[in-house]
Structures are given as C-alpha cells and as structure tokens.
Amino acid sequence: MKSIKTLAGALALVLLTSFNALAKDSYRIIHAGKLLADTRENVKNEQTILIRNDLIAAVRNGYLTAADFDGVEKAEIIDLKTRFVMPGMIDSHTHVTGELGKANLLEEVTNTEADGAIHGVLYLRRILAAGFTTVRNVGGPRNGIFALRDGINDGYIDGPRILAAGYTISPLGGHGDSNGFREGVLHPSSAICNGADDCRRAVRQQIKFGADVIKYVATGGVLSNIAAGTGQQFTDEEQKAIVETAHSMGRKVAAHAHGTGGINAALRAGVDSIEHGTYLDKESIKLFRKSGAYHVPTILAGITVKEMAENTDELTAAQKKKALQVGPAIMDALTRSYKGGVKIAFGTDSGVSRHGVNGRELELMVEAGLPIQAVLITATVNAADLLGISDITGVIREGMSADIIAADGNPLENISTLKKPVFVMARGKVFTGGE
Incomplete structure (x- = not known):
C-alpha cells in the first residue's frame, strides 16, 4: 500500500511539473x-x-x-x-472562401462549403501576409467561414482574426439570390427572405448558427447576373426589421448599398455601416453623420470589376454594364463622404479583388484625396471601432x-x-x- 501511495505521489508531482512547464x-x-x-x-x-x-x-x-x-x-x-x-491592419469587407475569376460559374455548381473552407485557408494566409491581422467576412458559405474562424481561434490554422456574417441576407430574386441557375443546382450562399417578419427570421437564423455580424443587401449589386440595376431592393420596412432584430440580439449590421435610395433607407433603418456607398448624396452624408454609421468604400472592388469589364470576357453582359457604371463612381463616393465628415472604415471586398493585394486599397484611398495618416486610421482605429473590438486590437x-x-x-x-x-x-x- 505504501509503495502505491509513493507511486501516486510521484505521478502527481510529475503531472504538476509538466502542467507548470506548459503554463x-x-x-x-x-x-x-x-x-x-x-x-x-x-x-x-x-x-x-x-x-x-x-x-x-x-x-x-x-x-x-x-x-x-x-x-x-x-x-x-x-x-x-x-x-x-x-x-496590424483590419479589412472590414472580405469574402475569403472564394475569388472572382474565369472558373466562377463552374465552381458555383461543383464546389461545396468544405471546398470554400479549404480555399479559404490559402486566401487567409495571403491576407495575413499582406499585413491584415483581422478581417470581417461579410457573406459566404456559412459552415465554411465559421469553421475557418473557429480553426484560427483554436490555433489549428494560421490566419487573421475573423468576424463572420454567415450567409448574406437577400430578397428573393435580388442581389445575393442564385439568379440565372436552375433551382436546386447551387448550395445556399444567401439567406432569402420576403417581408418584414420573414427577414426577422433570416436574421435570427444567422445568429443561431454563429454569426458575429449581419450583412444584407439593401440594393442591387454588380456581380449578380440580373439586369436589375443597383437601386433599392429590400423595402424600408424590411430593412428596419433586419436592423432592429440584429441589434436586439447584440449584432451590428452591414448593408451592401450602391443606389442612393437604398443607401438612405439603410441609414434611416439604423445600420452600422454602408458597404460601397457608390451613389451617396448630400442627404446620405447628413444621415451618416446623424447616425454615426461608417462608410466602407471598397474602391478596389470597383476598380477590379471595371478593369475586368474593359479587358476580359469574364463578366456576363448584365454584370459588365453595371461594372462600367459603378467602377468609376466608387472612388468619387469616398472623396465626397470624407469631405462631408463621414466616418470611414477600411474595406476591400477581397474576393472580388485577389486575396493578398488588399494593400492596394490604401493607395486608392490616397488617390481619392485622403491624407495618408487618415487612411491608416481607417485601417486600424476606425475599423476596430466598427467591428466592436477596440478593446482587443487597433x-x-x-x-x-x-x-x-x-x-x-x-x-x-x-x-x-x-x-x-x-x-x-x-x-x-x-x-x-x-x-
């Protein structure tokens, strides 16, 4: 019995010593x-x-x-x-499970969410190497992005800190829906809803599965293959329901918005950030300043799709028409919002542009007229404030x-x-x- 106690004591000492060494x-x-x-x-x-x-x-x-x-x-x-x-810098607008290119249409029908996660490992390493130690992923395969976020947090893979939205919330047939594909072909990448009550459900569903932030499309977008322009798509009532529900459950809200009407409706609804903001006007600037919302300009995305429309055949006719309109206007929107005293947070829409070239947005913001130090503030202090992590990084x-x-x-x-x-x-x- 004495030898057993001695052995047990010795084992306990070894375990304690090992624990202290690890700690x-x-x-x-x-x-x-x-x-x-x-x-x-x-x-x-x-x-x-x-x-x-x-x-x-x-x-x-x-x-x-x-x-x-x-x-x-x-x-x-x-x-x-x-x-x-x-x-370390912060990119407030990324899509890290994919990248725009010639094979996109085929990948839409062949890739799974698991494929998106695997690709994301590579893309996130490129983003981290570019100096971005935090990203906010505003839409993509839900299971894939949450797995990437958690894998980085747990130390299994290298990458920037991720705040993830899960699926983008989109109206039926709007920017974010699977327009142009036969029903049932695609795996979901958006949460589709119609009417205020259904939009509340869509928000709660994203939070249920682990969303850190809610992203919805207030207007049409460039890369949806639908000739519907870039005007408002969700109604004022639907947008208010999305924002109120998210805020009531402790989540900030990012609104994709190009057209003036959709931008202003989103700002009146109380969103925390407008993504792109291409056709913001004087009323928009007043609403930005009144609400304290951030403008995340994503100039690089606008320049990228403009260059693709001019130099390649990778975009459909509907996409190309919108790209040629939005691309030249998106930089001017930042110039006007900065001069108007709007809060700016850095964001690239990485995934439309190549992952790892995120720093080009810094140059474009300077080209838009921002002082260099102001640009650095957008990519650190301001972005941390928008993401709600000013007590962690920035x-x-x-x-x-x-x-x-x-x-x-x-x-x-x-x-x-x-x-x-x-x-x-x-x-x-x-x-x-x-x-």
Whole structure:
C-alpha cells in the first residue's frame, strides 16, 4: 500500500511539473526603430514592445532587454530597429472562401462549403501576409467561414482574426439570390427572405448558427447576373426589421448599398455601416453623420470589376454594364463622404479583388484625396471601432492583442511600403519576418 501511495505521489508531482512547464509564460521583445503605436498620434523613435504570450505587456522608450522588466527571466529579441512598426491592419469587407475569376460559374455548381473552407485557408494566409491581422467576412458559405474562424481561434490554422456574417441576407430574386441557375443546382450562399417578419427570421437564423455580424443587401449589386440595376431592393420596412432584430440580439449590421435610395433607407433603418456607398448624396452624408454609421468604400472592388469589364470576357453582359457604371463612381463616393465628415472604415471586398493585394486599397484611398495618416486610421482605429473590438486590437498598448506589422520604409511618406510588410505578428505569433 505504501509503495502505491509513493507511486501516486510521484505521478502527481510529475503531472504538476509538466502542467507548470506548459503554463509558463513566453516573452518576446520587439525593438522598433520607428513606432506608430496609435495611428492618431505621432511616431516615436527607438521603442521596445514587450509581448507576453499573445498580449502586449508593455511599451517603453529605448531598446530594453528582459533584465529591464520585473519577472521576465528571458525573452526572444525581434530586431526591427530599421523598420517602421505599427498595429496590424483590419479589412472590414472580405469574402475569403472564394475569388472572382474565369472558373466562377463552374465552381458555383461543383464546389461545396468544405471546398470554400479549404480555399479559404490559402486566401487567409495571403491576407495575413499582406499585413491584415483581422478581417470581417461579410457573406459566404456559412459552415465554411465559421469553421475557418473557429480553426484560427483554436490555433489549428494560421490566419487573421475573423468576424463572420454567415450567409448574406437577400430578397428573393435580388442581389445575393442564385439568379440565372436552375433551382436546386447551387448550395445556399444567401439567406432569402420576403417581408418584414420573414427577414426577422433570416436574421435570427444567422445568429443561431454563429454569426458575429449581419450583412444584407439593401440594393442591387454588380456581380449578380440580373439586369436589375443597383437601386433599392429590400423595402424600408424590411430593412428596419433586419436592423432592429440584429441589434436586439447584440449584432451590428452591414448593408451592401450602391443606389442612393437604398443607401438612405439603410441609414434611416439604423445600420452600422454602408458597404460601397457608390451613389451617396448630400442627404446620405447628413444621415451618416446623424447616425454615426461608417462608410466602407471598397474602391478596389470597383476598380477590379471595371478593369475586368474593359479587358476580359469574364463578366456576363448584365454584370459588365453595371461594372462600367459603378467602377468609376466608387472612388468619387469616398472623396465626397470624407469631405462631408463621414466616418470611414477600411474595406476591400477581397474576393472580388485577389486575396493578398488588399494593400492596394490604401493607395486608392490616397488617390481619392485622403491624407495618408487618415487612411491608416481607417485601417486600424476606425475599423476596430466598427467591428466592436477596440478593446482587443487597433492600437499597440498594454493589454491589447499582439497584432503588429512592420514596413521597410515610412508609410507616412509612401503608403505603398505597406503593400508588402516585412514583418507580421498576429496574436503574438510571428507569421512573416522576425528572423
């Protein structure tokens, strides 16, 4: 009996020692030559960032070592003394389970949601390598995107943090419905509803399955294969029902909207963001400012479909006509909303454009007339606020997630240096650089 007790005690000690070893904190120290810890503030030189596990533990002046911090025995040093360091960026409008291209029509009828998830693993790695440590996915195969989100959260795959909408909510026959295909051919990618009560059901259904945010189509869109233009599709009553239901269940709402009437109806309904906003007018700007909603411009999507319409045969006749109209107008919409004092959050519609070229949107926003620092604010502080995660990411300070990137040049002088970051850390894990 005594030997059994001794053995049990020894085993318990081994297990406790193993647990303590597993639970031991891991530290990294970043030496940043230039640090823009908050994009609303000024750059600081020669800064040290202490990271404990996946969180920022301290930000201090000078180049410090483990010995300078209480309780830190050793820490890996990451030398970014010749780099420009800033918070990881946030893309507020992505579709990471697919990518626009020649094979889209065939893929629509051959791919499953599982295929979308597999493809998403590759696309998300490209987005992360581009410096985007958080994305908001606003529509796509529901099971696929939720699996990707959860797989990243659980550490099974590398990728940016995901906030996911699940299926886009669309009216029957509207942008988001399976127009042009025989009924039953496609797996669902949208939640179809008609009338206010049915729209409430559609919202609740997305939340039931795990949606972080609700996305609906207030107007027609470019890539739906239907000659219905870009005007309002859901009624005012339906839009109000969608927004009220989502808000009552703690979810923010993003409204795809191109046409003026649909934009303004969505803003009156209380949406949290207008995606695209191509034909916003003076009344729109007043409504934006009154409600505090964000404009997510997605210029890159407009430019991409315009270029496709002009140079390829990949779009249908209905799609091409809308692409040539919307593409040139979408940049002007951002110019007008920024001048009008509307809050702007960064978003690309990645998936219409190639995944991994998300940084081109930064250049296009500067081309639209925004100061460089204002653009950086849209991709960090503002996007975090829109997504409701300002207490998690968007700035580099104690207690925040260690989402950190570095550029080879100074993006405040040349925004293009951010198109290919030389260092990317997401939630304390180095993905690119740091050698």
